[in-house]
Amino acid sequence: MSKTPHAIIGVGGQPSPRLTHRQAESLTGFVMASPWILGFLFFxxxxxxxxxxxxxxxxxxxxxxxxxxxxxxxxxxxxxxxFWKSMRVTTLFAVFSVPLQIAVGLGLAQLLNQKIRLLGMFRSIYYLPSVLSGVSIAIMFRWIFGTQYGLLNGALKLLGIEPVSWLGDPNIVLLSFILMSIWGSGANMLIYLGALQSVPTELYEAAEVDGAGSARKFFKITVPMITPVIFFTLINGIIQSLQEFQTPFILTGGGPADSSLFIVLYLYRNAFQWFRMGYASAIAWIIFAYVLALSLLVMKSSRAWVYYEGSLRGR
Amino acid sequence: MNSRFTRRDFLKLSAMSGLGAAFAASPFSALAQDMVTVRLTAWGNPTEFQAREATLALFDEMQDAIDVDFIHIPSDYLTKILTMIAGGDYPDVMFLGNGDVIPFVSRNQLLPLDDFMARDNFDTSDISQQNLKLYNVDGVQYGFPVDAPNQQLFYNKTLFDQAGIETPSPDWEDDSWNWEAFLEKAIAVTDKDNGIWGWQVKTGFRAWWIWVTANGGEFFNEDGTECVLNSPEAVEAFQFLADLIHVHEVAPPLDVASELGSNELFQSGVTAMETWWPAIGRMRSNIADRFEWNVAPHPGGKAGKSTAGGGTGHTISAETQHPEEAWQFLKFLISTDCVSVWTDIMGIVPPLTSVAESDVFLKPGEPPADILVFTKGNDYLRPDPRHPQFSQARSIAQSQLERLWIGGVTAQEVADDIVAEVNRLL
Amino acid sequence: MAVIAAAKNRKRSERIQKLVVYAILLTGAVIVLFPFLWTFSTSLKTPDQVYQIPPRLIPEPAAPENYDRVLNERPFGRWMLNSFFVVALSTVGTLLSCSMTAFAFSRLRWPLRDKLFLVLLATMMLPDQVTLIPTFIIFKQLGWVNTYLPITFPAWFARNAFYVFLLRQFFMTIPLDLDDAARMDGAGHFQVYWRIILPMSKPALGVAALMFAQFKWREFLAPLIYLNRSESYTAAIGLRTFMDETHGTDWELMMAANILFMIPVVTVFFFTQRYMIQGVVITGVKG
Structure with missing residues (x-):
């Protein structure tokens, strides 16, 4: 389960080393941490x-x-x-794709968190898109989203649905990106799976005695118990989705008519196509500020909904 | 559609950059001690790559003092070479579109050739003056053209014959070939049940620039301080093109076009007319005898007929370590020998009058029958606007116009947005 | 009687529930796997079959020569080798630098340690774009553009702080008595790190190596910016050259290249998925 920040940082309970070696240890500590320290300073x-x-x-x-x-x-x-358009595109994408990925990931984890056959196989299958994410998936989806020859429209045709211009219609293109991101929910699933396994079974047993159904157990016990992990995936998801680059770069190049112009793509355009390095740097800082602001907002809100072991909040 | 284009040919020709690398690492360059290596950057589709190889082989045969290291950059060319330059990795000779000359010169990235030309008494009289001028900024020559292409209207004669319609007139002075006549023909030849479209609205800059200039529109005002793409003339041209997709439905929607490869529709017999540049060599082999085809000028607008293009050229980087060798190589590239080889493979209008009048280009008996439309077209050429901010302004226009091509907005709205955005840049 | 009936009922409803679960999982699995299958199928099609309506899953005739062409008409094999080189070099660097730093942060005491660790955690949140441009300029000044240094060198300086964090979490689970015992025998701190901690952390190092190698294999923006000559491309950016807006993408070649690109990752995943999944579970639970 999750630990509070202090628990992570403190090494706690370590026996005090001999004082004579204290300086040597300090020196070694600096030297051994120096790759990162130097890297941090330079990069x-x-x-x-x-x-x-x-x-x-x-x-x-x-x-x-x-x-x-x-x-x-x-x-x-x-x-x-x-710029504002690209902020809107990016935000819209994050607002829909992050919660949906969490919901789908949680649903899958719940389904897989029981004694079923081929569990390992399912786990691996669902995780596969995360292993490959990036260029190759984007390229794959470019082909799947094709209007005339795409797999998706082919499947819709069997259901009698008219072909959709997944990547060519400014009103639909973001939806296509969101669908694609949901397809890769396996990474979240795996994280939740780990968390679910650490929820004490006594809690469920107690609830069953009280006559709680599975839906009630899920929302009253499971979800609150794993809120710290949901919190982590939420923050992580926000950071990732605000930095989306490869997928739009390959799928649409930002089009049509800038309707999938993610903010990092706009930064890239400014910096490496138009060589407006100053302007692009300003965009980078705005992205940073935005990520920071959103993360802080989520962290602030977390007091209201994230349950930490040892406290009674959130039950 | 019975004819599926063969993409196989497309790649068969291409040895692509693997060979480029082999070329660079050629053992001979290591053996010959006095050899100076000149680094050339160029993009190129498989046909261009083939032409490049042939001309470099010729250069290799002709002399042993200069070894050319060909750096093939298949995509994102400008970004890539600018990054190379920014990173201090200077190419010696650069293949450059004529529209990029001004931005490069304004950043002092090109070497003036005037001293070399004066020293060697270099004779430019055979070079097409219009095209030579494109590499000249304020009286200083920075490069030579590799071709003199202009974009024309290609049509599928077989489809016209089947529909019983007269083909467009190849005569530049024929005023009856105007937008109205064009629309009539486009409607008549469209046969949606059989998947035949009369026209294809290409989204590339030059494809619409022809229509804008034919109607009297401009990109910038005369002193380059303002974008004027929202003039009534330009807006009318944009709306005309957009209506071909949405109102008259004689041109396929963009997503349909791009899925098939927007430059393959004509060759696969899906569209009856298109705008294309005269890389006829490839067209000949791709279409083979699947249908008959020919070329004509684009129809005239309010300001008469027009064409776009101007082509590409070779320039020398200002930072080259080997200016003398780069100059020698540049002279070779504009020589009759080299241009003949290039023209033979590419089928493109050559920049040398002597070659343009020879059978190397004209290839009697092979399509298009009216090949002189290209040669004559040079008089109607409206090259890309020459402005330091052009590449960025163009990308703004392109992205805004996509809205128009997709539909749901008027040309006026889009043009106003382009102007507002571009003006902010100037 | 009633009790038995109720139990039977419950059993039946449990069985139905199971069935529903399987149905959902199977549908999901098909949705996840089908695109891969489709990619593979396209990679074996002739150009006409690519544009056939209705599309067919099994190519007839199959065109395995697509793979040949990917490797011979473009330097895709070379691009793959370039990628292997970049991945290997930077993975080794990341493992060494991150484990050493993690050791310092978890098992040694030194001034500023905890403060610096907070900084390290903060850098994990910093979008790469903020440092992208100045970093580019630094490498440009060093004359490293168009070399592999910008995409491998930083790895040797624990540039990916996440792996420091991951390894530190693991190191903290190893009893400190071991260090003390070794030091009693006269081992220095570095020897403790090299002889005791590293060998005991093989699973964690393996997970870190796998995760990092995957990330590096598909890394896109940095190679796109730093590698400008087509012969030095990595496979991830080489893949994109198969997309040709103007002349039309040869989807069958594109997909064949994509399959080749996926093979190393999927193979490694196949053999190590237990560790990988374990790794995600460990690292995911960082609050």
Whole structure:
């Protein structure tokens, strides 16, 4: 089960080492952590500072940067409707795909959390899309979503449904992305499966004595008990979905008419097609701020719905 | 549809970049000690790749001082070479579309050729002046054209004959070949029950640029400070094209087209007319004798007839370590020998008048019968707008226009949006 | 009597319930697997069959030469080798640097440790895009664009902090007595790490290696930006060159390449899925 942040960070209960070795240990600690420390300084901290500076310039890489102050942010937030469109596309996708992936993943986990035959096989099958996610899945779905020759429309035709332009209709294209993301719910399923197995069986037995049905048991015991894991997948899902790039890059390139222009795709366009590095850096910071704000919001809300062992909240 | 195009041919020709790599790693280059390696970047479909190989082999035969390392970049070409340049990995010679010359020059990325030309008394009289000019910025020459193509209207004569309709006129001065006449023919030849469409609205920039300019529209105003694609002339052209899909239903919806490969519809006999550039070599082998085809100018609008294109050329990177060798190679690329080989394989209008008038290009007896439409078309050429922000402005226009092609909005709305967005950039 | 009937009833309803569960699971499995099957089927079709209506699942005649063409007409084999190289090099780097860092964070005491660990946790939330452009410029200054260094070198500096976290969680389950005993025998900290902790953590290292290798195999944005010459592409970006907007994608080749691309991942998954799944379960439960 989940631990509170303090439990993770503290090494707790460690016998105090000999004081004479204390300095040696400190030194070794630094040295052994130095790959990460150096990596952090060079590949995270310094680029972050540089990126903040770049976000305040106009720069095409080839000529020297021109300092603009907050102009990039101003233009982005007040004047660039393509940016807003891409924010909307990304947000809409996250709002639908993240909860749906959680629901489907939870449903599958619940189904698989019982004594059934071929359990291992089902688990592996459902997890398979997560192993392959990315380019190859996107390419596969480009073929499946085809209007005339696509598998999906072929199946719909058997049901007498007219062909749908999955990737060609601006009103439908996001739905296609969401459907595709649900198809990959197996990663969540696996995480929930682990959590479900750690819910104490006594709780269910007690509930059965009280005459609770399976639906009641699911919503009154299972869900509250695994809320910390749901919380984790929610945060993780938000971070992932706001950074979606490969799939739209391959499936639609952002089209039609920017209706699947995810924000990172817009960043890529600015940075590596138009070489507007400053503007693109400003977009990156807005993405960061947005991810952070949403995560904080979810974390704040978690007090109301996430159940931690040892507390009575959430029951 | 009885004729399925053979995609097999398409790849059969292509050795693709595996060979490019082998070329770079050719053992000979290691043996010959004095050889200087000139690095060439180019994109290229399988036919272009084949033409590239043939011309490089010829260059190899002709001299032993310069070894060409051909870097083949099949997709995202501009992004890739700009990233290479940004990363300090400079190609020596770059294949560049004429519309990209201005942006490259404005960033000082191209080497001026004037000194070399003066020193060698380089004779440019055989080069098509219109096309040569495309590589000239403010009187400084930065490159030479590799071809002189212009986009024309290709039509499937067999389908016209079957429908009993007269084919479009190949005469550039024939004023009766206008938009009305075009619409009439497109409607008449469309046969939806058999999956035949009269026209295909291609979404590429040049495909609609022809219609906009034919109607008197422009992209930018004269001093390049404003986008004027929402002028009545341009809007009318956009609406005309959109109506072909949505109102007259003589052109297939975009998703149908793109699934089949938007440039394969004509070759597979699905559309009776299309806009295409004169890479006729490939067209000849792809269509073979499945149907008869020919070319004509696009119909004239309010401002008369027009065509787009201008082609591609070779330029030298300003940062090259081997300017002399790059120049020698560039001279070879515009030589009659090289252009002949290129033209023979590509079937494209050559930039040298002598080759354009020879059978290497004209290939008597082979389609299209009215091949001179291309040669004559040079007088009607409206090249891509020359503006430092053009590539970005174009991508804005392209993405907005997609809304129009998909349907549900008017050309006026879309054009206004394009103008607002592009103007913000200028 | 009534009790027996009730028990029977319950048994029957349980059986029906089971049946429903199986039906749902099977339908789901078909939905998940069918696209793969379809991909495989397309990869063996001739061009005419690709565009056949109604489509057929079993190609007739089959066209195994598609695979030949993928490997011979494009350097797909080379791209796969490039990918293997990149994956191997960066996986080794990640394992070494992350396990060493994880050791320092879990079994050694040093100033700033806990604060830095919070920083490490925070970096896991940082979108890569924020550092993308300056990192590109750093590598450009170093002259590393168009080499494999930008996509392998950072791995040797625990750039993927998640694996530090994963390994640290595992290291913390190993009793500290072991370290003390070893140190009594005169072993230094590094030897404890190398001789005791690493050998005992083989399962966790295996999981980390598998997860990272998978991630690296399909990594897209960085190779797309840093590798500009087609002969140095990795398979993930090489795949995309089969898509041709203007001339039409040769779907049968595209799908054959896609199958080739999937084979290593699926094979590894097939043989290691128990560990993998275990790994996800362990790491997923981080609150």
């Amino acid at each position: 995270v901290a310094f680029p972050m500072i540089a990126s903040l500076y770049l976000a305040m310039t106009r720069w095409d890489i080839f000529t020297s940067p021109k300092f603009l102050g907050m102009e990039n942010f101003e233009v982005l937030l007040t004047d660039d409707h393509v």
